[in-house]
Amino acid sequence: MDISVVVPVYGCRAALPELHRRLVETFEGMGVSFEIVLVNDNCPQNSWEEIERLCALDERVVGVRLSRNFGQIRAITAGLDICRGDWVVVMDCDLQDRPESIPQLYAKAKEGYDVVFARRIARKDSGLTKLLSRSFYKVYDYFTDGNYDSSLCNFSISRRLVIQAYCSMREQNRAYTMFIKWLGFRQTAIDLEGDERFEGESSYSFKKKMAMAFELITAQSTKPLKFSVNLGFFFAFVAFVYIVVVLINHAINPDDVLVGWTSTIAAVFFMGGLVLASVGVVGLYVGNIFNEAKGRPLYVVAEVLNGDVSAEDILNTRTLKGQL
Template sequence: MKISVVIPMYGCPEAIPELHKRLTDVLHKIVGDDYEIIMVNDSCPKGSWNNIKKVCQNDSHVVGIDLSRNFGQIRAILAGLDYSTGDWVVVMDCDLQDAPEEIEQLYNKAQEGYDVVFARRAQRKDSAFKIFVSGLFYRLYSWATDVKYDESLENFSISSRKVIDSYCSMREMHRAFVMYIQWMGFKRTSIVVEHHERYAGKSGYNFKKRMNMATEILTSQSDKLLRVLFRVGMAMSLAAFIAVIVIVVRHFIVHSPAGWASIVASIFLMGGLLLAGLGIVGIYVGNIFMQVKNRPLYLIEDVLNGRKEDKDE
């Protein structure tokens, strides 16, 4: 069986030689020469493409894909998956926090009859704040989609061809690899792996980027926020109706003076809720607007050691 390894490359060109060496060793051990390593350069500003070209020149098993600009990690993964040909496909990061040697365990576990095997991090080598924000997002996402998602799972995984083909067939603008794979079902499991320190570089996802990605994923996969907004609006309308009746009654019975402070506060409260509601609706409408354009999810500048036909998707 042929194995494809898909790796989005961004921010850690120093790790490429070591990554290639260790991948070659473990893949030779599993399937001999029947493998491919697909390195997708997501317009890395540190020169990853130059290192990828050197590796491709020395090893025909390595396919180098250079995207025309930065499209983000998930779309870089999609580009590699679209190009992959293996019966089994491994997805992993480039910084060696995931040890290539764990691929053998993933592969052996998959041979027990599973379509997908995820790596589960025993202990994350990330900051406490990053872990907290990640956990908060997964809990919110689980609530929004009514599906329990495990925050300890990561992109590092091995999937059968039918799983990868199913994932690639969904061409939505906003996507998340692990969540989509879990949503599709199929027979899946996970194994515990050690999470290592970065070999080089640092994460390209700052807090702002993480929040933007969370908003995109959440609003593209669930309409629960709209339903919650409707319920809040109905509850406030009912409360306001009751308040109006109480005010009218008090006016004729107690003859209470007008309260300008309460009026102003109510206006600001309702105005803020209306603007927030319009903002949420606007995000959903914006998602529809971007999707109906039907633009390619990525564009390829160059391909090394691979098929030369146009694979822009």
Template sequence: MDFSVVIPVYGCKEALPELHKRIVDVFEEMEASFELVLVDDHDPYDSWSVVQSICEADERVYGIKLARNFGQIRAITAGLDCCHGDWVVVMDCDLQDRPEAIPQLYNKALEGFDVVFAKRVERKDSALTMALSRAFYKVYEYFTDGSYDPSLCNFSIARRAVISQYCSMREHNRGYTMFIKWLGFRQTAIEIVGDERFAGESSYSFRKKLNMAFELITAQSNKPLKFAVNVGFAMSFVALLVLIAAIVQKICVPGIQVGWTSLLCSIFFMGGLILSAIGIVGLYVGNIFTEVKNRPLYVIEKECNGKDE
């Protein structure tokens, strides 16, 4: 198998027939063998019926339905675990990623790269979405001591060796782009213009993005713990200076009144810092609890054109 295309499916069933047609056209023009792996992440809008119909019409399409919604990255992992191509393409199902750009990614890889990412230019997202994305990557860079480009997306092509190493990483709090970059290998990116979403809308709410940010940072870095320790020492030093100043002031001005307001503010302020530090430690303990249970990353409910069948 020359190529595998792995696509998580959620909330855009109307785009699937067009997506399948354009992918087939691309690989037939390239005269390459391929498989298309569609992973239904338990879409409540019945994308599975469309996946089944595409599988019945084309045996090169492998359909997977997960038993519940496990999230986009785990759906990608399910597809990567089951694919067989020498080169593996990962892309979204809403046609913001153009299938016609796959030859560009592949030709760039042939220059000697193991991974080629698509770098979206002229993104069709809102200004708020792009600002939040940039802010997240700045925070992520700080806490992980890495360098990440917010314009990079999951749309990429990678050699089988890279995908095998990615699949060997079974952390529950996972990313795709970040993990692939962490693996190393020879990587690059090319600029690709994205299209408007063909159907559906993004399922990533602000709350989901915030939770994902916390999960990724605490799963890959212990810097927040060091940050909490540094803040604690800094506040202790400031408190010591204030205490010394209060003693000197009391000695120099014997009749000065002690204020309850400042005392209460100090108590609440220090209490908040302590709770924050405990909360950060709790996040790491929670990550350990999740990992030691060693539950599967996903559960497959149904398959179409699967090897077992």
């Protein structure tokens, strides 16, 4: 198998026939053997029916149905665990990523790279979405000492060795692009223009994006803990200096009456808020430890069509290897 394409499917059923048609035309034009792995992440539009139809029409389509919604990144992980290609393309199902761009990614990889990312130019998103993306990566860079390009996306091609290394990392809080970049290997990116979504809207609300940001940062960096400690020491030092100044002033001017109950109460509430915030940061890390300690699977496969393995085989393999 030359190339596998892994596509998480959620909220864009109408795009699947067009996606299949364009992928087949692209790969047949390249003259390579391929498979298209469609992972249904419990799509509310019942995309599984369309995936079943495509699997019946084309044995090169592998259908994977998860038992419930596990999220985009875990759906990608399920597809990566199952796919068989020497090279693996990851892309979205909404046709913002052009299938016709895969030959460019493949040609660049053949120059000696292990990973080639797509760098989106003329991104078809709102100004607010772009601003939030850039802001998140700036904060993420600070906390992880990284250097990430906000224009990079999941659309990429990677060598089998890279995918195996990614699949060996079984953290509950995970990302695709960031984990692949963390692995190293020979990486590059090429500029590719994307299209508008074929239908619907992104399922990533502002609340979900914020939750994901906190998960990724606390899962990969201890800087928030150090930041809260440094902030606590800073305010303790300021409070100590203020107390010393007040006592010296009282010693010099004993007739001055010590007043300021309002400011004192305000300071107490302010410091109390900082303490609670610091405890909350610690709580996030404890929560991460709790989730990892439970050892639950990243996903559960309910059904596989046209694949070399069944849902039962996947469950037994994970259990025997201790990779739950």
